[in-house]
């Protein structure tokens with residue numbers, strides 16, 4: 001689908017529950033007795049039926065009464081709700097961590113129940129297992145650590161990775177998220193504590209894309225940390241040494257990628273929260289060799305592009321007018337540069353001139369507006385550097401207020417990691433925007449790093465703005481019965497579909513074409529009515545539906561580009577013969593859904 005806007009039937013069709021699979025196939029288990037109870041993949045707690053208890057050597061290891069899945073579910077939700085009640089009035093961080101702990105305990109014990117409550121309550125639980133709480137969890141990781149999750153490859157493992165990878169107990173891995181902990185959300189270098197991010201991202205893969213949790217693998221690549229506080233913390237769990245640099249660093253990542261590819265040649269690797277220099281370097285190094293992508297550069301770009309195109313629609317203009325939108329991006333890191341690169345590609349695809357595509361883009365970093373006069377101009381930012389004076393008075397290093405006043409942008413987009421940088425003066429200056437509906441995207445995470453709050457945005461920039469933020473905020477009551485809608489402009493709307501589409505196509509690589517198709521599908525998902533209400537992205541409650549659509553778009557492009565090798569029993573030819581609708585059905589059918597399946601013991 002190109003730039004046309006698809007219309008959809010009732011929003012109720014988008015609920016995740018409709019996507020559940022029917023009869024559970026049996027699972028083969030190679031253990032018996034207490035070992036099963038201690039394995040969260042197979043454990044059903046008191047839910048084991050009596051026949052299964054007999055078959056698996058569980059008789060006597062559990063209280064006699066069998067509790068149904070529904071009862072277990074209700075009991076967990078009651079505990080969760082009483083925790084909410086009992087922690088009322090306590091500081092947000094205490095409440096959030098208490099909620100994370102209760103969910104994490106269930107995750108450690110019974111994955112089927114955990115993922116079911118997560119999927120059914122994704123709007124309430126995503127902010128706990130994902131941003132913003134996951135940031136707090138990473139910051140407090142040493143204290144919260146109880147049992148390991150995922151794998152840890154450290155600089156000390158050099159030369160061992162090819163054999164270490166076989167320590168992972170699952171035979172098959174489909175989806176890997178890896179970080180080196182060097183730029184965790186907007187919280188900086190958190191070293192080994194960044195493992196919380198791959199875990200949270202993969203939880204979103206299970207919830208949104210239905211990736212089987214037995215086939216996911218969170219990875220921490222511990223190459224040291226430059227965070228002095230952590231290096232001095234006696235309880236810090238990572239290597240207590242400065243980060244490896246240069247070739248020493250790349251040799252570790254190369255060895256890891258080779259090891260993964262040797263054991264699971266079809267696994268998809270998502271790079272997450274790497275500092276900018278390594279984010280770009282590793283993407284260039286591996287994207288033509290492995291099926292991988294960088295979520296912060298590429299996933300974020302697609303979500304932002306969908307928001308930018310939605311913004312054009314809110315103004316009642318045709319999508320092609322995107323080429324005329326003046327966009328100020330604050331933050332010239334992996335995310336900000338990724339967004340602008342994809343925006344250039346979009347202009348080119350709309351028939352715009354690639355050479356002049358950046359004419360309406362304005363990029364700032366910590367030193368202000370980036371122009372060609374910048375000393376030591378970063379080559380990655382160079383394509384977006386302005387000529388001094390190409391708008392009257394515009395000059396190197398202009399601060400944000402100066403830029404907004406001179407440019408009067410349609411869009412102000414923050415990916416700086418600096419909380420509150422869109423202050424009252426900045427937001428008020430957006431009232432002079434050339435757009436009837438100026439857009440403000442405060443995309444940095446977690447919440448305290450957001451460039452502004454939703455309330456401040458509507459209060460200072462005016463009630464007619466369009467607003468998006470990386471972490472969730474409540475909608476804003478504008479008075480007179482009107483609501484300022486808050487969009488969660490987060491890459492969670494794309495990465496699960498990109499990964500799932502790549503997996504089910506059996507793509508050898510993840511190409512720009514696949515990423516563009518995924519972003520375009522997200523951009524066309526909302527109806528005109530929703531867009532007019534300032535709603536640019538679907539509700540998190542329908543994340544499985546949007547992921548199926550995004551996944552199908554990526555899959556079809558992989559097929560069209562001749563990269564699809566097929567998945568399991570579905571070969572490339574069958575993929576090619578599927579209609580658009582059949583592709584969405586195929587993707588949906590392949591989503592794992594948590595139900596207790598009968599366990600069959602095999603030696």
Ligand SMILES: NC(=O)C1=CN([C@@H]2O[C@H](COP(=O)(O)OP(=O)(O)OC[C@H]3O[C@@H](n4cnc5c(N)ncnc54)[C@H](O)[C@@H]3O)[C@@H](O)[C@H]2O)C=CC1
Nearest residue numbers: 185186331332333334335365366416417444445470490491
């Ligand atoms: N909503 C979403 O889906 C996503 C949000 N993010 C968020 O974006 C933020 C940045 O991520 P990266 O680009 O990877 O980080 P980065 O560290 O690569 O880049 C940060 C950029 O912000 C600039 N900056 C710092 N202080 C500034 C200031 N006072 N004024 C203007 N610019 C300033 C830096 O110079 C740098 O160019 C993080 O907070 C991250 O959580 C990142 C990816 C996805």
Ligand SMILES: CC(=O)C(=O)O
Nearest residue numbers: 185273296445490491
């Ligand atoms: C959402 C995300 O990927 C980030 O903030 O880094």
Ligand SMILES: [Mg+2]
Nearest residue numbers: 272273295296
């Ligand atoms: Mg990230």
